[in-house]
Amino acid sequence: MSESPVLKRSLAARLSDGRAWPWLLLVPALLLVAAVVLYPTLTGMDISFRQMRLNRPALGTGYIGFTHYLAMLNDTVFWVALQNTAVWVVVTVVLELLLGLMVALALDVELPGFRTIAVIVLLPWFLPVVVAGNIWALMLDARLGVINAALVNLGILSDFKAWFADPAWALPAAILVEAWHGFPFFALLLLAGLKGVPTELYEAAAVDGASLWHRIRHIQIPALRMIIVASVVLRAISLMNSPELLLILTGGGPGYSTQVLSLYAFQKAYREFNFGYAGALSVVMFLLLMVGSWVYVRTSNALKD
Amino acid sequence: MHRSRGEKILAYVIALAFAFFAAFPVVWTFITSLKQEKDIITRSIRLLPDPATLHNYVAIWTQSNLPPLMWNSAVTSFLTVLICVGAGTLAAYSVSRYRYAGRNHMLLFFLLVRMFPLVLMVIPLFIIMRNIGLLDTRIGLALAYTGFLLPIFIWMMKGFFDAIPSELEEAARIDGCTRLGGMVRVVLPLVKGGLFACAVFIGIGAWNEYLFALMLTTSGGSRTWPVGLQLMVGEFQLPWGALAAGGMLSILPVLVLFALVQRSMVRGLAAGAVKG
Numbered sequence: 001m002s003e004s005p006v007l008k009r010s011l012a013a014r015l016s017d018g019r020a021w022p023w024l025l026l027v028p029a030l031l032l033v034a035a036v037v038l039y040p041t042l043t044g045m046d047i048s049f050r051q052m053r054l055n056r057p058a059l060g061t062g063y064i065g066f067t068h069y070l071a072m073l074n075d076t077v078f079w080v081a082l083q084n085t086a087v088w089v090v091v092t093v094v095l096e097l098l099l100g101l102m103v104a105l106a107l108d109v110e111l112p113g114f115r116t117i118a119v120i121v122l123l124p125w126f127l128p129v130v131v132a133g134n135i136w137a138l139m140l141d142a143r144l145g146v147i148n149a150a151l152v153n154l155g156i157l158s159d160f161k162a163w164f165a166d167p168a169w170a171l172p173a174a175i176l177v178e179a180w181h182g183f184p185f186f187a188l189l190l191l192a193g194l195k196g197v198p199t200e201l202y203e204a205a206a207v208d209g210a211s212l213w214h215r216i217r218h219i220q221i222p223a224l225r226m227i228i229v230a231s232v233v234l235r236a237i238s239l240m241n242s243p244e245l246l247l248i249l250t251g252g253g254p255g256y257s258t259q260v261l262s263l264y265a266f267q268k269a270y271r272e273f274n275f276g277y278a279g280a281l282s283v284v285m286f287l288l289l290m291v292g293s294w295v296y297v298r299t300s301n302a303l304k305d
Numbered sequence: 306m307h308r309s310r311g312e313k314i315l316a317y318v319i320a321l322a323f324a325f326f327a328a329f330p331v332v333w334t335f336i337t338s339l340k341q342e343k344d345i346i347t348r349s350i351r352l353l354p355d356p357a358t359l360h361n362y363v364a365i366w367t368q369s370n371l372p373p374l375m376w377n378s379a380v381t382s383f384l385t386v387l388i389c390v391g392a393g394t395l396a397a398y399s400v401s402r403y404r405y406a407g408r409n410h411m412l413l414f415f416l417l418v419r420m421f422p423l424v425l426m427v428i429p430l431f432i433i434m435r436n437i438g439l440l441d442t443r444i445g446l447a448l449a450y451t452g453f454l455l456p457i458f459i460w461m462m463k464g465f466f467d468a469i470p471s472e473l474e475e476a477a478r479i480d481g482c483t484r485l486g487g488m489v490r491v492v493l494p495l496v497k498g499g500l501f502a503c504a505v506f507i508g509i510g511a512w513n514e515y516l517f518a519l520m521l522t523t524s525g526g527s528r529t530w531p532v533g534l535q536l537m538v539g540e541f542q543l544p545w546g547a548l549a550a551g552g553m554l555s556i557l558p559v560l561v562l563f564a565l566v567q568r569s570m571v572r573g574l575a576a577g578a579v580k581g
Contacts (some may be wrong), residue, residue, distance in 0.1 A: 016485035022403035026411065029396035029455060032388070036430070036452035037418050043429035099323075106319035109308055119567050120324045123331065126563050128513035130531040131552040134538060135330045138337065138545055146333060149350045160348070184327070192575030212312055234419075241422045244515045248535060265424045270520060275428055282425035289420065 048279035055273040068280035077256055077264060078281070084171065085260040088178075088246075089239045093232055095179045100186025101224075105216060107187070108194040118191070125184035133248035136177040140164065164250050167257035174249050174258055181245070186231055193227040194220060229300045233293050240289055261285045331556075338362065338549035345545045361550035369543075370525065371551055374533035377443060377522075378512055381529060384447035385511040386504050389458045392451075394500065397462035398488055402471060412463075415456040426452060427520045434521060441523045449521055450511045458507050461573040465499030466492065502570040505562045512559065530555050 015024060051064050072078045103121055107114050124132065139147045142162035151157040163173040201219050210218070221228075243263035246252065252259035252267065261281060269278035308316075337345055338361050340354040365371055400412055430449055431440065439445030473495075474487040482490065493500070515531040522528045534551055537543040543551075563570075 013483040013485050016483050016488075021484060022399045022405050022408075025395040025399035028392035029415075029459065032392055032448075032451050032455060033415075033418055036448055037421055037426060040426045040429040040433060040452075041421050043433065044425045047429060047432075102319060103323040106316040106323070109313060109316035111313060111316060111320075114320060117320045117324045119564075121320075121327045122567070122571070123563075124327050126509055126513075126559055127331070127556060128515070128531055128559070130513075130515050130535050131334075131556055132330075134534075134548060134552060135334050138549070139330060139333060144346050144348065144350070144545070146350055149348065180326070180330070187323075188571060188575060192571075212309075237420050241420075241424065242516065243424070247516070262422065262424050265428075266516070266520075269424075269428045269431070275432070278428055279425070282422050282428065286422050286425055289422070293420070 044279050045283055047275055048283045050276050050279075052276040052279070053272075053274050064276075068277050069284070071277065072280065072284065077259060078261075080256045081259045081261045081264045084256075084258065085240065085262075087171065088175065088260050089236050092175050092178050092182065092239055093236050095175065096183040096186050096235065097228070097232065099179060099183040100188075100190055101221075103183070103187045104190035104194055105220065107191055108220075118187075121187055122184045124181050125188070127181070129181070129242075129244040130248060132181045133177065133245050136180070137164070137249060140173060165254055167254050170250055170254060170258045174246055177249065178239070178245055182235065182239075185235060189227055189231045190224055193224045197223045225300075229297065233296060236296075237289060237293065240285065261288075334549045334552055337545060338553050340546055342544050342546050361544075361546040362554065365547045365551040365554065369537060369547070369551070370533065371530065371554065373525065374528060374530040375555065377527055378529040378531075381443045381447050381450070381518075381527075382508045382511040384444055385450045385454060386508045388447060388451050389455050389507045390500070390504055393455050393458040393462055393503075394493075397459045398466055398492070400459070401463045401466035402474075402488075412460075415459050418456045419453060423453065423516060427517055430517075431520055440521060441527050443527045446518060446521050446527060446529070447511070449517050450514060454507045454510050457510075458503050461503045461506065462496075462499065464573055465496045465503070468499075469495050498569050499573055502566040502573055505566045506570050506574070509559050509562060 015021060048068055049063055049065060050061050051059050051067075052061050053059055107118050107121070139145050140163045142148070142160050142165070145160065148157065148160040152160065161169070164170050197220065201223070202215070205215050205219055241262055243260060243266050246258050246260060246263050247266070250258040252263050262285060265278045265281035265285065268274045268281060336352070336354060339357040339359070341356075341358055341360070344351060344354065396415075400408055427449075434440040434445045434449075439448070469492055473491050474482075474484075477487040477491045478484070513531065514529070515535070518529045518532045519535075522532060534548075534555065537551075538548060
């Protein structure tokens with residue numbers, strides 16, 4: 001008994017000196033990813049070609065070809081959701097990028113107290129969506145919302161407004177909440193990027209007597225270009241993929257005014273148990289994402305030259 | 306670098322405005338949680354609670370099932386961290402230290418995995434987990450979380466490993482250490498700060514998660530607090546004061562852990578994402 005740990009250790013130690021060692025280290029992670037990402041994703045693609053209604057088992061789960069995909073073409077909700085998804089992703093990313101860039105440029109100046117401010121600014125990103133969503137639901141509430149009260153006091157609004165009940169305002173209000181939640185992501189990455197700009201560049205600009213705007217436009221933003229491209233792709237992907245905030249704030253309503261693809265797919269599965277159609281919707285989403293990111297990276301590379 | 310006085314003032318104004326924008330909603334929730342319900346449901350909004358009361362905290366803690374919900378979340382988060390630290394540290398060490406054919410593809414693979422739509426994963430996961438009996442269990446949920454948290458962990462941890470000079474292991478090898486010994490006894494102690502920060506990041510991610518938990522848990526035995534709290538809001542018309550108190554209690558661990566490791570966590574996140 002006393003020898004077995006020694007034996008074990010020497011086996012691991014011997015393995016660690018073999019050529020396969022770097023690969024052996026990867027095995028647990030690869031197995032996990034294969035089991036919980038790749039296999040489910042492939043199963044999801046398979047499901048999208050099947051009839052699969054969990055609440056109607058009598059229909060069976062046989063293959064039905066492209067039926068779900070063809071049904072999408074005549075599904076008006078799908079087209080509305082597609083349009084809303086585009087607005088939701090593009091407007092939110094642009095807004096978050098601008099907010100993040102502004103605060104990163106300011107915090108890069110490095111003044112007393114800015115370390116603490118940087119931590120405070122990051123806070124929203126670490127808050128759970130459930131809390132973030134309900135905080136804003138409280139502040140925008142039609143009866144007791146503090147934002148409504150402030151706007152009325154300032155004379156901007158004549159009366160308290162039910163932001164999430166108005167089809168014209170529900171999506172913009174949700175975008176505001178998401179921007180609050182997500183702009184620290186850009187602030188974090190852009191600030192890290194700004195710290196890496198060589199000081200010689202600034203010194204040269206100072207000698208030339210460059211203005212603040214000139215410095216931002218011609219030194220700082222070009223230096224951040226790669227980070228901006230990468231962070232925009234990452235953020236757009238996560239916005240497109242996660243319906244959580246809209247699920248909490250509006251559930252897609254009023255009407256379909258805040259319905260997006262990810263939320264629509266989730267509800268098809270969660271509420272209607274129509275897993276086949278939900279699978280097809282998410283496959284379409286996946287394809288749009290892949291094509292979208294590819295086109296975006298290509299054009300931003302082309303513009304660089 | 307020299308900055309003009311005007312620039313410094315502008316930087317302060319912008320920084321303070323953003324700090325207010327970021328913090329006000331949380332501060333407002335805290336204030337609301339200390340108010341009596343009749344002072345919340347009013348149009349004549351008072352800034353400070355008068356009198357301040359802990360009544361809402363007592364109510365949500367004793368009269369709802371928040372404590373077991375938070376316990377489920379804690380167990381699930383702990384399991385997620387355990388799996389990620391175990392499998393992820395080894396993988397990150399491999400891609401950081403060794404040069405072999407396919408290494409870059411491996412890194413790209415872990416980045417691409419993050420792009421798979423969660424909805425596309427969660428629908429089949431529901432069916433798969435139901436078939437193998439992991440649906441509505443905390444370990445099943447934790448395994449599902451590793452799908453999107455493990456790749457982030459590997460990217461962050463790689464950054465911390467990269468910062469340790471590999472001469473250290475070479476010296477250990479000359480002293481007769483095996484590669485395993487060099488990794489465990491020389492490198493791991495040096496990255497423990499980074500490792501802790503990455504673990505906290507993963508833990509926060511699992512603690513906060515809503516969508517997977519909503520789909521993959523169906524009963525009180527494994528339901529996590531975000532699902533439970535949202536259920537209370539939707540079905541039982543939770544009073545605002547109690548909701549605010551519940552929200553504050555649930556983000557308390559996040560705030561404490563974030564404050565503890567924010568500096569190295571931020572460094573790891575920036576490195577992982579920038580290089581990606």
